[in-house]
Amino acid sequence: MEEAFSQAVSQTxxxxxxxxxxxxxxxxxxxxxxxxxxxxRNMSTYLGAGRAVGTCLGIATxxxxxxxxxxxMYNAQKGFTGGFAAFHIALAAGIVTFFVGLSGFFVCRLRDxxxxxxxxxxxxxFDRKTRILGGIMLALGGILNMGLFLKVGSMFIVGITGMSAxxxxxxxxxxxxxxxxxVYTVLGGxxxxxxxxxxxxxxxxxxxLVTTYICIQKLGxxxxxxTLEATRGASSFNPLDEGSGFGWSYVAWMAMLGLVSxxxxxxxxxxxxxxxxxxxxxxxxxxxxxxxxxxxxxxxxWGICAFVYFxxxxxxxxxLFIPTEGGVETAxxxxxxxxxxxxxxxxxxxxLITAAMIAAFMSTHDSYLLCWSSVITQDxxxxxxxxxxxxxxxxxxxxxxxxxxxxxxLYWGLIYEGSDxxxxxxxxxxxxYFTGAFSLLLGGLYWRxxxxxxxxxxxxxxxxxxxxxxxxxxMVGLKVIDPETGEVTxxxxxGDQVGLLTVAAxxxxxxxxxxxxxxxxxxxxxxxx
Numbered sequence: 001m002e003e004a005f006s007q008a009v010s011q012t013x014x015x016x017x018x019x020x021x022x023x024x025x026x027x028x029x030x031x032x033x034x035x036x037x038x039x040x041r042n043m044s045t046y047l048g049a050g051r052a053v054g055t056c057l058g059i060a061t062x063x064x065x066x067x068x069x070x071x072x073m074y075n076a077q078k079g080f081t082g083g084f085a086a087f088h089i090a091l092a093a094g095i096v097t098f099f100v101g102l103s104g105f106f107v108c109r110l111r112d113x114x115x116x117x118x119x120x121x122x123x124x125x126f127d128r129k130t131r132i133l134g135g136i137m138l139a140l141g142g143i144l145n146m147g148l149f150l151k152v153g154s155m156f157i158v159g160i161t162g163m164s165a166x167x168x169x170x171x172x173x174x175x176x177x178x179x180x181x182x183v184y185t186v187l188g189g190x191x192x193x194x195x196x197x198x199x200x201x202x203x204x205x206x207x208x209l210v211t212t213y214i215c216i217q218k219l220g221x222x223x224x225x226x227t228l229e230a231t232r233g234a235s236s237f238n239p240l241d242e243g244s245g246f247g248w249s250y251v252a253w254m255a256m257l258g259l260v261s262x263x264x265x266x267x268x269x270x271x272x273x274x275x276x277x278x279x280x281x282x283x284x285x286x287x288x289x290x291x292x293x294x295x296x297x298x299x300x301x302w303g304i305c306a307f308v309y310f311x312x313x314x315x316x317x318x319x320l321f322i323p324t325e326g327g328v329e330t331a332x333x334x335x336x337x338x339x340x341x342x343x344x345x346x347x348x349x350x351x352l353i354t355a356a357m358i359a360a361f362m363s364t365h366d367s368y369l370l371c372w373s374s375v376i377t378q379d380x381x382x383x384x385x386x387x388x389x390x391x392x393x394x395x396x397x398x399x400x401x402x403x404x405x406x407x408x409x410l411y412w413g414l415i416y417e418g419s420d421x422x423x424x425x426x427x428x429x430x431x432x433y434f435t436g437a438f439s440l441l442l443g444g445l446y447w448r449x450x451x452x453x454x455x456x457x458x459x460x461x462x463x464x465x466x467x468x469x470x471x472x473x474x475m476v477g478l479k480v481i482d483p484e485t486g487e488v489t490x491x492x493x494x495g496d497q498v499g500l501l502t503v504a505a506x507x508x509x510x511x512x513x514x515x516x517x518x519x520x521x522x523x524x525x526x527x528x529x
Contacts, residue, residue: 018351068364079303159338
């Protein structure tokens, strides 16, 4: 299969012109990092861009960050395996984000409190030990969540450029990309992140529209629908169908994740905290709801098109990537979408799309590196050290942790092997943080009787979400795999069911512990201006 895979990858339109386009874009990104270094004066400008981001720029940069390469890849994977039934993920994200914008749920009260990070809110509302634990849980879940970004990014580069899967050039390319991200993130902080996110938003918006048009033109809308109907039937259109691989619990889990992705996940919340006013926050979220939906819809559609193309026009690829009843081993379906794009896009355009996707890769990495490093500095070390940590020291420590986290994810991304879908892996690792954070934000912002003891225990309960990971499920007997066929013979609880139970358990623990162990001097609840 390795020889067939290498041959399939090599048949791409990507050429010299496309490499030039990619190189020019990356050079511009580094120049931006050096150019904005002079504007970094304190932690507010380094982490929050001075809280002076307007609505339009906020929408563009939020879209730039949330439309990362990892997002494109895991949604394409879901589209390839689930068809149009996977569109429910996009619908949930769009509806929930619009609701957050309409109501200001969570984000406006956080913006009014003028906090830089969510764990900082934990200290203002509860106490210092809650902030420190919250920072640890956030950093743990976030860095684990980010661990596969480099690996998945490398798969895209291999698939679309025609590099050999066994080539040692690939790790070097990913290392170079990571170094570029480190350079302009370390130098410019949130200012450089916002500027590069805006540039990426412009390039990516053009690229995805043209690519989607070409996909429809090449395959035909009616042909796409007919092929899915013939090969997979109703399960390709209905997420509640028994054969879809989703179901009621998965749909409910996606609704929860729609809220998490826009109002709890710190890289998205960072944009709200950098806005000039709460009204700007609301407008940003209402307008961004469309982009939150599109970031799922379009890559998912590309994955669907890849499946149709492999089924009808490239049967040799169908043999490699589409499972059959005989149980023949197939290639990793994360490669499907980039190989498909490399086949159908003309030279020049494929280079532009690759540049946009690498930009998306870099955009996500800069925001995440800045976020997790600032959490370690601001929410773990600074509270432990008190007032002895100067502003200069905080910026230097944040820059140091950016580099250390970057080195870690390079290592983890290249060595990790797992069988979970990327989207499901990210949901489980992220749940280590957000299940507890949801309880603390809901109770801390809207319930006067919420206590620090309840908050502390609710945060710890998030660790149970790890039971949703495939290796741990096998270890504890929640999932049993036939060693000969690799098929699941028994599964007591799926990852989405574990996630929903963890949310419920965290809320229950938070409420019960708050009632049993109230704070002696309860802190006031913030109100929205």
